[in-house]
Amino acid sequence: MAVSFVLLLLFVFNGADGSHIVGGRDAPSHSRPYMASLQVGGQHICGGALVREDFVVTAAHCRVPGTYTVVVGADSLTANEPSKQEFGAARLIPHPQYDPVRVRNDIMLIQLNNRARLTEEVQLISLKADRVTARSRCLTAGWGTIDDxxxxxxxxxxxxxxxxxxxxxxxxxxxxxxxxxxxxxRGARDFQGFCFGDSGGPLVCDGATAGVVSFSGRRCGDPRTPDVYTRISSFREWITTVINNS
Structure with missing residues (x-):
């Protein structure tokens, strides 16, 4: 797993093969208004979910050197959309027991330097309180790169x-x-699912965020190594405590 995690970080920055949602589709315009793009130096590096007007939940391995910009209200990251709102990161708060070697507790909160204005294109998503069961149907989304x-x-x-x-x-x-x-x-067919550029994005089940994109195998969407998410319900108490104390 440590090797897969190292590759994950390399692919985020080098745009290697597979750093995208594989076998996916265009999301209907602004249909995922909770989505956030984490950017460093103008480059999208990770996804996230807006859980309070001034807090985004993402993966701890998305913490990298540099100045963060968090964009919400976007459909396209390159188009000039009036719905977009941009913020700086006032604080990066990785889980205190995050283990980058074994990729455990891979979750982080980002406190924005201002509160997002809720609109039709910018909305909060709730934290799923109960555990997601096997065979549940969910959805994940992201803006990862689509080629080399x-x-x-x-x-x-x-x-x-x-x-x-x-x-x-x-x-x-x-x-x-x-x-x-x-x-x-896993996706409905082989080689369908998330990949490296989608790190930190939400797994959405029954309209709530149930997971955070964490790691995958060497080949994205490979059924032999299913996609792995950090389970939100295991960290809900930590998330709410941090947010309520801020």
Whole structure:
């Protein structure tokens, strides 16, 4: 798993093959108003979800050197859209027990330097309180690059996800340490799911964020190594405590 995680970071910055939603589709315009784009130096590096007007939840491995810009209200990251709102990051708050080697507790909160104005294109998403069960149908989305030349998709991409049981995920990942604080999922067909540029984006089940894009295998969407998300319900108390104390 450590090797996969190192590759994850390399692909985010180098735009290597597979750094995108694979086998997905254009999301209907502004249909995912909770989506946030995390950018450093004008480059999209990770996704996130707006859970309060001044807080975004994302993955801890998305913490990199540089000055962050957080964009909400976007459909296309390149088009000049009046719905977009941009913010700086006042604080980056990774989980205190984040383990980058074993990729555990891979979750982070970003406190914005101002509060987002809620509009039709900018909305909050709730935190799923209960555990997502196997065979649940969910969705993930992102703006990861779509080829080796760092080409961004014209619009936000999304893909349907079916949840696997923890036991089934452990069997497929072999020696990798899949914990109960993780969720595994796969697309409807082989090589369909998230990939490296979509890190930090939300797994949405029943209209609430149930997971955070964490890691995948060497080949994105490969059914032999299902996509892995950080389970929101395992960290809901930590999230609400941090937000309420801010």
């Amino acid at each position: 030349n760092d080409t961004l998709p014209r619009r936000l991409q999304e893909v349907n996800v079916t949840i696997l049981s923890t036991q089934a995920c452990r069997r497929r990942w072999g020696q990798a340490s899949i914990t109960r604080a993780m969720i595994c999922g």
